[in-house]
Amino acid sequence: MKRGLNILVVGVGGQGNILLSKILGEVLLNTGYDVKISEVHGMAQRGGSVVTYVKAAEKVFSPLIDIAQADFILAFEKLEALRWLGYLKKEGTLIYSDYEIPPVSVITGAYEYPDVERILREIGVRAYKVEVKKLLSSLGNSRVQNTLMLGFFSRFLDIDEALFKKSIERNVKREFIEINLKAFELGRRIEMCEVEK
């Protein structure tokens, strides 16, 4: 992994991006790389658009991932997947949740929520959609989308599954470890189906 691994985690404030980045960062650290994670707090927590950067390489300098530099974008909300798409590398992969959270600009009618699938097809990006809504209700918990998505994403990385589970156990509050491990495993078992280009 000399050339490094750049992962952008995007979503809406409150969806657990920061925790997920921490879990992922620790996994990468335990595989022997230098790791940096960057996050933004404050105003962005309050339902705004949120991005965290996870970088791993032999030596990482900037904690930011630049435009057109992400190997993966992990999006917890559909519209946010589109908003940050410019950060994806040419050979990069987008993994996005089917979860829709309309922003106030849509609720008040100033904008329409875009047809994300159609736009992605038009742009022609390598993308995988995870149907989290269905899966989350099967788990009976809507707060574990982040670990569920991590489960799915973990299959793109050649890293031992046990490292992910250990990192979840270390970073999640004790009473939520079990449900998060369950979500991770469920995510790992989802059928892989690439969105048609």
Added chain:
Amino acid sequence: MKMLLLGNWAVARGCYEAGVKVATAYPGTPSTEIIEAIAQYDGIYCEWAPNEKVALEVAIGAAIYGRRAICSMKHVGLNVAADPLFTASYTGINAGLLIAVADDPGMHSSQNEQDTRNIAKAAKVPVIEPADSQECIDFVKIGFEISEKFDTPVILRLTTRVAHSQSVVEEGQREEIEFEYKKDIQKYVMMPAMARPRHEFVEKRLKSLKELSETIEINKVEQGTQKMAFIASGIAYQYVKEAYPDAWVLKLGMVWPLPERLIKDFCSKFEKVYVVEELDPFLEENIKAIGINNIVGKEIFKLTGEYSPSFIKKAVETKEIEIPYKVEQKLPPRLPVLCPGCPHRGIFYVLSRLKDVIITGDIGCYTLGALSPFNAMDSCICMGASIGMAHGISNASDKKQKVIAVIGDSTFVHSGITGIVDAVYNGSDILVMILDNSTTGMTGHQDHPATGYTIKGQETYKLDLVALCKVLGCSVVEEINPYKINENFEKIRKLLAVSGVKVVIAKAPCRLHRRYKFTISKRYIDFEKCKNCKLCLRLGCPAISIKEKPTIDENLCLACGMCENVCKFGAISTQKEQ
């Protein structure tokens, strides 16, 4: 053991290892976690102070007594603390005093983009600037050593991307350090006769700090293989290294006072040296002032916002970056909003319906009342400013203009109280609304004197805002329930006609705070009864959206019931449709 640590947590770790005994702060993004993390360690006295001025005074006291102390704040907090800072520079310290100040280039959560180095220069105190989490730990210790050796407060400057990035660190052991307190009025009592010689001392100290800066190991030249050269510090150094890993870099860990000989020597080796720094041309101007002219700075690098490796590359090479996947369509913006269940929503819903009223705002969650769908705020300057501004507007209009000042409970304690004192004293006719959610919301639920809990979660005396406002001389002081929208509309309209300084405390705890338990009875919309008038949408609640008719997202609803309150057709209730 190698581990990932947030920059702010690393500062805290550094303080623990450096034997800090007293830590104080008022919360402010991106600095908040420093003191929160220190509070996790035993053996360090730690507190939320009502504001940054008081916090710094507490830390100064501790340092003079002979115990290492840290005070942390965000850049705008340093303005509040500037008064004690400028004179603490004169008195000096006894045990080390570190002031951690987090600047916010890009204004992720701030009202301006100010550069702390300017204040440090004006106060004549040294500045050190770490570039990652390990340096946060190391620089804290170096900072205390400089502080004690040179008898000066030291500013540890952070920026958002250092404070809020996690990188790899190795932790060390705590060392206990204590100095004896000795009464010394020549040094610690700053009246003119004593302050004059101390000013001489400060100027001499700056000269010796300059010498330190020439040799200190955190100012270093990193050799390159390319004939390109940069001067950078903090996060800008990381961006330079990523953009040009083979270039020469003079990395400054101590950015004030400047190592003039080191810089002269470095610059003489190259035809051109790029000075890369976010915000102000601080290094650039001070380098030019010593007669070095082969540097390139703000003529190609911007004065505003954050930098990135690609921004530096683009500026140096004037080359555009290709973006492989572009979304041409204009996407709906996602601005921050008041959370589902937020008590402030009810107040702003009412305020947005008042006519001919000017509303002065303040810094906190409720600043979001300025945004759609409420648009119920006319100004927002700094903490505590809403009350003074309301008073100013009212008097400028010969009291013809109705003015409402909104302010939070934490902010009111921070610097709103003196505003009330002024308004009452000068016979104002304003309405002050304290939006009391019993916490410091925007920065993530910190306690303050009116919550009745300390930073350690221990119960303490709870400042009574009603009693306080009465004793300050307000003509009316009333508590209201922010969820009772219709009732509050009438009440506020009536109060606007009453003379004097009226205070309304809209009291309901933050819906996301773990300390407060809420009965959860989620609301649902009955589509038969719903006339699609869309009034509920005007609450701007993230849980309510519209497809054909409004619906409530069960996962997001926090069951505050405000929407049930505004629906005229009784379509919203706790009854789920079958």
